[in-house]
Amino acid sequence: MAPMGIRLSPLGMAVFCLLGLGVLYHLYSGFLAGRFAFFMLSEPAGGGPEAPHGSAPGGAVDLRELLAVSVLAAVRGGEEVKRVREGNVLNAKAKGKTREGAEEQLTTGDLLSNRRMFYLLKAAFPAVQINSEERVDTADQETVSWDRSIPEDIKQKIQPQEVPAESVTVWIDPLDATQEYTEDLRQYVTTMVCVAVNGKPVIGVIHKPFSSYTAWAMVDGGSNVKARSSYNEKTPRIIVSRSHAGKVEQVARQTFGNKTVIIPAGGAGYKVLALLDVPEKNQEEADVYIHVTYIKKWDICAGNAVLRALGGHMTTLTGEEISYTGSDGNEGGLIASINMNHKALIEKLPDLEKTSHK
Ligand SMILES: Nc1ncnc2c1ncn2[C@@H]1O[C@H](COP(=O)(O)O)[C@@H](OP(=O)(O)O)[C@H]1O
Numbered sequence: 001m002a003p004m005g006i007r008l009s010p011l012g013m014a015v016f017c018l019l020g021l022g023v024l025y026h027l028y029s030g031f032l033a034g035r036f037a038f039f040m041l042s043e044p045a046g047g048g049p050e051a052p053h054g055s056a057p058g059g060a061v062d063l064r065e066l067l068a069v070s071v072l073a074a075v076r077g078g079e080e081v082k083r084v085r086e087g088n089v090l091n092a093k094a095k096g097k098t099r100e101g102a103e104e105q106l107t108t109g110d111l112l113s114n115r116r117m118f119y120l121l122k123a124a125f126p127a128v129q130i131n132s133e134e135r136v137d138t139a140d141q142e143t144v145s146w147d148r149s150i151p152e153d154i155k156q157k158i159q160p161q162e163v164p165a166e167s168v169t170v171w172i173d174p175l176d177a178t179q180e181y182t183e184d185l186r187q188y189v190t191t192m193v194c195v196a197v198n199g200k201p202v203i204g205v206i207h208k209p210f211s212s213y214t215a216w217a218m219v220d221g222g223s224n225v226k227a228r229s230s231y232n233e234k235t236p237r238i239i240v241s242r243s244h245a246g247k248v249e250q251v252a253r254q255t256f257g258n259k260t261v262i263i264p265a266g267g268a269g270y271k272v273l274a275l276l277d278v279p280e281k282n283q284e285e286a287d288v289y290i291h292v293t294y295i296k297k298w299d300i301c302a303g304n305a306v307l308r309a310l311g312g313h314m315t316t317l318t319g320e321e322i323s324y325t326g327s328d329g330n331e332g333g334l335i336a337s338i339n340m341n342h343k344a345l346i347e348k349l350p351d352l353e354k355t356s357h358k
């Protein structure tokens, strides 16, 4: 039996007090961290004085307005792309090489389209992060304003929806399929704008400047384009890059057999449109889009958003979602499909460690 009188040793007391302090610290540190995060997020962007204290840095932006200006930007950029091509003053030069050693072309069409698209979007939404394929020359700014008018079809299909400006990243491709543009293969060329919210692709615009066709879609909103009524899941026609193919044909044949039809085409925008119901005489149709080499996020974000909005998928070759914030590169290749069992397609793909990134 234990004695009734308990004597506490000084060492025991000290250990007990330390334990108590530890528990208190643990409970309180979460609270402090929360307060700290709130304080940091409430700071005005760039530490400037213009944002009212305690509010989000850029305030709120309306996704419907962002969609309207994205469509306008793609169309306006497309006008430059077309004008330069028709005037035959491309001034094509190599701007570098891809990891695989293919020459990357840059033309006046890319630069003028970029200038138009960037400054229109920036004027409409100054607080939003815009990532573009081409550099903007700040010494050569274009003064543009947006009249905030929303086209009727967008007004009818989409409700206003506000999100914090700092959650938004806009990705611009002022000229997709530049290689094909230099070869005068006009059908492949698109201009694209994508709006990502917290890294998720939410708005996609793909515009064909030479036929004045524009596809737009917003996730949980609406679209002016739809999926086709059927797809061939068993022996799908696979659309792939004609100028950055890597080992894509090998992957496609290993996955779907030697009889599988492979369609080489230019432009990531064009290849996404090939999966949809697009009323265009120069638009080929395919069932799956596969790309195995490195690719940049401005090339794929708009297509990813459009597919997602219509119930389709664009993922890496291992089935991961692609996040459209941070770095501008996508390392894991891509596979895109709609109205198909996307997971089953990924499971069919061969040893990806050996085939992707190459
Ligand atoms: N390995 C790679 N590295 C860098 N960019 C790549 C790439 N593969 C494809 N792309 C880019 O992705 C877009 C679609 O490629 P493809 O036509 O080969 O399918 C093109 O964009 P741009 O024309 O906008 O430069 C192309 O340059």
Ligand SMILES: [Mg+2]
Binding pocket: 110, 133, 173, 174, 175, 176, 177, 178
């Ligand atoms: Mg481009």
